[in-house]
Amino acid sequence: MKLGLWLPAASLPVGLPVHDLERRADPEEIAAVVAAAEQAGFAYCFAAEHTGIPLSREASRGSRYFDPMASLGFVAARTSVIKLVPLVIVLGYHHPLSIVKRCGTLDHLSGGRLELGLGVGSLAEEFALLGADFADRGERADEAILAIRAAMGQRVASFSGEYYRYEPFIVEPGLRPGTRLWIGGRTRRSLRRAAELGDVWAPFALSLAAVSAMLDAAGQPSSTEVAYLPEREPLDVIGDREGTRRLLGDLRSLGVATFVPRLVHESAQHLIDQQAALATLVAEAG
Numbered sequence: 001m002k003l004g005l006w007l008p009a010a011s012l013p014v015g016l017p018v019h020d021l022e023r024r025a026d027p028e029e030i031a032a033v034v035a036a037a038e039q040a041g042f043a044y045c046f047a048a049e050h051t052g053i054p055l056s057r058e059a060s061r062g063s064r065y066f067d068p069m070a071s072l073g074f075v076a077a078r079t080s081v082i083k084l085v086p087l088v089i090v091l092g093y094h095h096p097l098s099i100v101k102r103c104g105t106l107d108h109l110s111g112g113r114l115e116l117g118l119g120v121g122s123l124a125e126e127f128a129l130l131g132a133d134f135a136d137r138g139e140r141a142d143e144a145i146l147a148i149r150a151a152m153g154q155r156v157a158s159f160s161g162e163y164y165r166y167e168p169f170i171v172e173p174g175l176r177p178g179t180r181l182w183i184g185g186r187t188r189r190s191l192r193r194a195a196e197l198g199d200v201w202a203p204f205a206l207s208l209a210a211v212s213a214m215l216d217a218a219g220q221p222s223s224t225e226v227a228y229l230p231e232r233e234p235l236d237v238i239g240d241r242e243g244t245r246r247l248l249g250d251l252r253s254l255g256v257a258t259f260v261p262r263l264v265h266e267s268a269q270h271l272i273d274q275q276a277a278l279a280t281l282v283a284e285a286g
Contacts, residue, residue, distance in 0.1 A: 001248070001251065001252060001256065001257065001258070001259055001282055001285075002042075002043040002044065002257060002258045002259070003037075003041070003042045003043060003044075003258070003259055003260070003275075003278065003279060003282060004042060004043060004044030004045065004046055004085070004227070004258055004259070004260040005033075005034070005037045005042055005044070005045055005046070005260070005263075005275065006045075006046050006047070006048075006260065006262065007030065007034065007045055007046065007047040007066070007071050007072070007075065008021055008022070008029070008030050008033045008034070008268070008271065009021055009022045009024075009025035009026075009029075009030055009064075009066075010025075010030075010047050010048070010064075010065070010066040010068075010071050011047075011048050011062060011064055011065045011066065012062050012063050012064040013062045013262075014059065014060060014061065014062050016234055016262055017234075019265060019266050019267065020266070020267055021033075021265065021267060021268050021271065025064075027074070029268040030074075031074070031075070031078040032268060032272070033268055033271050033272055033275070034075050034078065034079060034082065035078060035079055036272040036275060036276070037082065037272075037275045038079050038080070038081060038082040040275050040276045040279040041279045041282075041283070042082060042275065042279065043082065043083055043258065044082065044083045044084075044085050044115070044258065044260070045072065045075050045079075045082050045083070045084055045085065046085050046086075046087040046117070046260060047066060047068035047071045047072055047085075047086055047087070048065055048068060048086075048087060048088065049065065049067075049068045049086060049088065049089050049090055049093075050065040050123070050126065051093070051126060051129065051130060052126060052129055053065070053123075053126070054123075054125040054126075057123070057125065061123065068086035068087075068089065069086060069102050069103070069106060072084040072085075072086060072106060072110075072114075073106055073109070073110075076106065076109060076110035076113065080111075081113070082113070083113050083114070083115050084106065084110055084113050084114050084115070085114070085115045085116070085117050085182060086103070086116065086117050087117030087119075087182055087184055087202060087229075088117040088118055088119030088182070088183075088184035088202075089103075089116070089117060089118055089119070090119055090120070090121035090126075091118055091119065091120060091121070091137075091140065091141040091144040091145070092120070092121055092127060092132045092133065092134075092137045092140055092141060092144075093121070093126075093127075093130050093132055095164070096144045096147035096148050096151070096159070096164055097147075097151065097157060097166070097169060097171055099116075099118075099144075099148060100148055100151045100152075100157070100171050100174050100175050101171055101173075101174065103116050103175060103179075104171070104173040104174040104175045104176075105173055107173070107175060107176060107179070108173040112176060114175075114179065115179065115180045115181075115182060115200075116148075116175070116179055116180070116181050116182065117181075117182040117183075117184055117202065118141070118144075118145060118148075118181055118182065118183055118184070118198070119141075119183065119184040119185055119190075120137050120138055120141045120185065120190070120193075121137060138189065139162075139163070140163045141193075142193065142197065143161045143162060143163050143164060144163070144164065145181065145193075145197045145198070146159075146161065146197065147159045147161065147164050148175070148181075149181075149197070151171060151174055151175065152174070152175045152176065152177045152178070152179055153174070153175070153176060153177030153178075154171075154174065155170060155171070155172055155174065156168045156169065156170055156171075157169050157170075157171050157174070180199040180200060181197070181198040181199050181200070182194075182198065182199070182200040182201075182202045182227065183197070183198035183200065183201055183202065184202045184203075184204060184229075185201075185202075185203065185204075186203050186204055186205060186206050188214055188217065188218060190203070191203075191214055191215070191218050191224075192218065194224055195218070195223075195224045198224075199223075199224070199225060200224070200225040200226070200227055200257070200258070201224055201225070201226050201227070202226075202227040202229055202260075203226070203227075203228065203229065204229040204230075205229075205230070206230075207230075208228070208230075208250055208251070208254060211226070211228065211254065212254055215254070215255075225257040225258070226254070226255060226256050226257055226258075227256070227257060227258035227259075227260060228251060228254075228256045228258070228259055228260065229260045230261060230262070233261075233262070234261070234262045234263060234264045235247070235261040235262065235263055235264065235274075235278075236263075236264040236274075237263065237274050237277040237278045237281065238273060238274055238277050239264070241277070241281065244278065244281055245281055245285070248281060248282060248285055249285070252285070259282075261278070263275065263278070
């Protein structure tokens with residue numbers, strides 16, 4: 001099983017305590033945590049996307065969200081092997097070629113370390129803020145993924161669809177052929193989208209039982225990896241090693257390929273220690 005971490009301090013999700021690391025968001029501490037995770041064997045670093053959260057939705061959506069591409073570019077310069085995953089880029093907020101260019105640039109400058117997280121989005125107010133269509137966002141997202149795939153490995157991109165249509169455009173640098181696509185979501189439709197158009201399904205804020213039920217109902221294709229992101233269930237590895245071992249066993253039984261927990265911590269060093277303890281337990285389990 002592979003491990004991933006959310007970029008420290010880059011977002012303040014609901015339901016988690018805010019400690020000194022999050023409040024100060026010191027770049028050197030952030031870099032130290034990610035570098036330590038890489039040293040411990042973590043495979044991925046993730047950052048989410050939101051342009052703005054309506055004040056009326058802060059209690060349910062959280063507040064701070066760093067720009068994912070700028071944040072992961074910073075991480076790329078301070079690490080060497082950890083994979084960089086914006087999770088998720090909201091497809092309706094961007095033209096497909098804009099995603100290809102921005103992510104292709106990061107992939108090139110990081111030495112081929114980008115994997116691309118994509119999602120439909122669900123915050124209607126943010127769609128309105130950006131002048132994006134909300135009602136048909138699912139259909140637009142599906143076509144955008146097809147357009148992104150069509151541009152992979154192509155210096156000259158063309159596409160003809162219902163929502164996106166363009167004649168040959170040079171997009172350089174672009175995405176490597178075979179760039180893996182992570183599809184985020186917490187619905188059966190997101191799982192179908194991952195099976196049909198992506199490589200990894202990344203359900204978030206769902207119980208393991210709910211994820212298992214969705215996989216059973218859908219008949220999970222063997223080619224669709226599952227990454228589990230229990231955003232609102234912070235894990236205290238050091239304080240509950242046996243409970244963590246049981247959870248890791250449950251994840252393996254479900255076939256989870258990547259685990260991306262939020263970890264209980266009170267400082268940067270505490271978070272580094274929690275990461276190391278988790279990596280040790282995963283290694284011990286084989």
